[in-house]
Amino acid sequence: MSYLFTSESVSEGHPDKVADQISDAVLDELLAYDPSSKVACETLVTTGQVVLAGEVKSEAYVDLQEVARGVIKRIGYTKGEYMFEGNSCGVFSAIHEQSPDINRGVERKDPMDQGAGDQGMMFGYATHETENYMPLSLDLSHRILSVLAEIRREGKVMTYLRPDSKSQVTIEYEDNGKPIRIDTIVVSTQHDDFIQPENDSLEAQLAADEKMLAIIRKDVIEILMPRVFATINHPEVLALFDANITYHVNPTGKFVIGGPHGDSGLTGRKIIVDTYGGKGAHGGGAFSGKDPSKVDRSAAYAVRHIAKNLVAAGVADEILVQVSYAIGVARPINIYVNTYGRSNVPMSDGEIACKIDELFDLRPKAIEDRLKLRNPIYSETAAYGHMGREPRIVTKKFSSRYQPDKTMEVELFTWEKLDYVDKVKEAFGL
Numbered sequence: 127m128s129y130l131f132t133s134e135s136v137s138e139g140h141p142d143k144v145a146d147q148i149s150d151a152v153l154d155e156l157l158a159y160d161p162s163s164k165v166a167c168e169t170l171v172t173t174g175q176v177v178l179a180g181e182v183k184s185e186a187y188v189d190l191q192e193v194a195r196g197v198i199k200r201i202g203y204t205k206g207e208y209m210f211e212g213n214s215c216g217v218f219s220a221i222h223e224q225s226p227d228i229n230r231g232v233e234r235k236d237p238m239d240q241g242a243g244d245q246g247m248m249f250g251y252a253t254h255e256t257e258n259y260m261p262l263s264l265d266l267s268h269r270i271l272s273v274l275a276e277i278r279r280e281g282k283v284m285t286y287l288r289p290d291s292k293s294q295v296t297i298e299y300e301d302n303g304k305p306i307r308i309d310t311i312v313v314s315t316q317h318d319d320f321i322q323p324e325n326d327s328l329e330a331q332l333a334a335d336e337k338m339l340a341i342i343r344k345d346v347i348e349i350l351m352p353r354v355f356a357t358i359n360h361p362e363v364l365a366l367f368d369a370n371i372t373y374h375v376n377p378t379g380k381f382v383i384g385g386p387h388g389d390s391g392l393t394g395r396k397i398i399v400d401t402y403g404g405k406g407a408h409g410g411g412a413f414s415g416k417d418p419s420k421v422d423r424s425a426a427y428a429v430r431h432i433a434k435n436l437v438a439a440g441v442a443d444e445i446l447v448q449v450s451y452a453i454g455v456a457r458p459i460n461i462y463v464n465t466y467g468r469s470n471v472p473m474s475d476g477e478i479a480c481k482i483d484e485l486f487d488l489r490p491k492a493i494e495d496r497l498k499l500r501n502p503i504y505s506e507t508a509a510y511g512h513m514g515r516e517p518r519i520v521t522k523k524f525s526s527r528y529q530p531d532k533t534m535e536v537e538l539f540t541w542e543k544l545d546y547v548d549k550v551k552e553a554f555g556l
Contacts, residue, residue, distance in 0.1 A: 130309055132296040133403025135267035137275055138201050138509035139289025139316070139384075141391025145169040146400075146508040148176065149393045149415030151197045152188060154502035157417070158524040158532055159186035161500040164224050164243075167415035168393045169194075171386040173209050176217045180415065183224040187528045191217040197505075202278065202289040209387035240491040241454035243419040244411075250429025251406030252437040253444040255305065257360055258542070259434045260514035262305055264403025266295040266354075268510045270313060273353045284345050286338075288316035290384035297366070303444070303468075308366050312374040313346050316384035335380045343375040400512045401426070406446045414508050418499035421451045421490055425458075427541035428493045430513050432486055434542065439550035441478065443468040449488055456489045471554050481553055485546070501536040515539040 136143055148169040156163040163184035170177040176194050199212035206214065252259040270293040278287040294312035297305050321338045323330035358364050394412025398404055411422030418424040429447040436445050448462035463479040471478070487496070494500055502522060507515075517539045524532045550556070 128298050128300055128306060130296050130298055131261075131263055131404075132294060132310075133261060133263035133267050133398075133405070134292065134294040134312075135264065135271050135399050135403075135510065136293075136396055137271045137289065137291040139203070139275075139291065140396070141171055141290070141386045141389050142393075142395040143391070143509050144171050144198065144201060144203075144386060145391040145393045146396070146414035147201065147505065148178070148194050148197045149180075150504040150508040151193050152178070152190060153415055153417060154505050154522075155188045155193055155524060155526070156182065156184045156186050157500065157504075158502040158522075158534060159188075159526070159529050160184045163417055164419055165415065165417040166224070166420065167221065169415070170390065170392055171210065172390040173387045174211075174215050175386075176215055177220065178218070179220040180222075181224040182221055187526075189527060190219045190221070192527075203385060208288065208385055210385050237491050238489060239456050240419065240489070241456055242421045242425075242451035242490050243417075243453070244422060245451055245453045246411050246422055247409040247448055247450040248411065248421060248425040248429055249401075249407040249409055250426065250431070250433040250447045250449075251402045251445070252430070252433035253405070254437055255303075255444075256363070256514075258514040258516075259437050260511075261403050261405040262363065262366075263295045263297045264399075264405070264511070265514060266308070266311075267293045267403065268514070269354050269357055270295070270311070270350070272510050273357065274313070274315060274350055277350065277353070283349055284342075286318040286320045286342075288318065288382075288384060290316035290381075290388065305366055307368055308371050310372045310374065311351075312377070313350070314376050314378075314381055315342065315346075316381050316388075317342060317376075319382045339376055339379055343373070346375045347373060400507075402513065407448070409448075409450075413512055414504070418494045419490060421493075424490060424493045424497070424499055425449050425451065425488065427497055427499070427512070428486070428488060431497065431541040431543070431546070432482055435544055435546040435550050436478075436482075438544050439547045439554065440470055440556050441465075441550060441554055442470055447479075447482065451490075456491070458488045461488070471556070473554075485549060485553055497540040498537055499540075502534065503536050503538050503540075506538050513542070515542055517543045 149167045152167045153165045167180040194217045195212045255262045292314045296310040298309045321334045323334040413423045416423045433447045442465040446464040450459045461479045463475040
């Protein structure tokens with residue numbers, strides 16, 4: 127019997143994602159001027175207000191107001207009617223220095239003995255369901271909102287769009303895990319109040335709302351979705367879209383009040399959107415605002431890198447890798463593997479875990495070096511998922527009233543590279 131599985135995504139204008147992007151922009155600014163910075167930056171956004179809190183140990187100095195306002199304006203909160211606007215919102219900082227009790231457990235005379243910045247368990251997952259080895263339901267959810275943001279920025283069609291939006295995709299699967307069809311697509315997008323009621327009556331207001339909803343629904347199906355289809359290069363995935371898909375567009379009927387005015391936002395509240403959309407597992411630690419000494423972030427990237435390279439090499443069609451750490455201790459406590467019975471090698475999952483231990487150095491400093499994590503590469507991760515993204519080299523410019531301007535070439539999403547496939551094949555005899 128078939129079953130249904132759902133994943134969601136949220137846009138860069140979602141309040142929690144606004145908070146994530148501010149936290150990671152602060153981190154990038156500090157790393158650009160001091161790569162050894164230790165950072166744990168949390169952000170709260172609400173009506174007309176940004177609050178920054180956390181711990182920092184750095185030789186760099188950052189104008190937090192300037193960084194936060196720049197992010198808010200880039201996202202698109204540029205109008206007073208949004209009740210949250212980059213130039214006018216308040217920015218309050220409660221950031222203080224990192225605890226020396228934590229720092230003494232992290233820094234070592236030999237950098238390779240650097241301890242983990244916290245305890246915890248991290249999971250990496252990969253599946254051959256998509257070309258980027260991500261769950262299809264999450265990949266499609268991200269695509270929908272990424273394209274919607276492009277349309278909003280272009281300003282040529284759907285000109286009523288505002289920055290806050292959410293999506294959800296439900297896929298029907300066969301018992302063997304093969305996707306059969308797209309069952310349901312949900313798109314909720316914030317919008318201008320672009321049709322006014324004829325009078326002050328409730329009936330007139332409801333009639334205006336219905337007219338707006340009809341236009342938005344039509345545009346989502348006839349403008350947004352065709353552009354999403356154009357981003358999909360896999361014929362087998364395109365074949366999953368049929369005429370029987372159920373579309374829920376702005377199911378409440380109206381979505382004018384949104385963003386940080388509609389809901390407060392906090393760093394780290396979208397960890398499933400950030401990772402695998404509910405597939406595999408999650409250890410509970412958020413990513414944004416944390417420097418790579420925090421294994422919540424760096425080890426999660428490392429095990430995604432491992433899982434993706436193992437699936438790409440043919441070790442398994444689907445794999446989950448867990449690693450865990452004790453604060454201040456360099457070597458992981460365990461490596462766990464689950465191939466869900468979809469392994470392609472004559473080895474137990476435990477034996478695969480032992481091979482991983484031989485192939486990949488999972489000490490925090492080794493992860494930082496292998497994946498080049500001491501660079502300002504994190505702002506790009508803070509919306510539309512940390513996993514499944516395209517590795518690429520970009521030039522980034524940083525300007526500060528306190529330090530000279532800086533231009534850097536950095537490599538983004540290094541944990542998505544398939545640079546260990548040949549080593550994995552050799553180790554597993556593939």
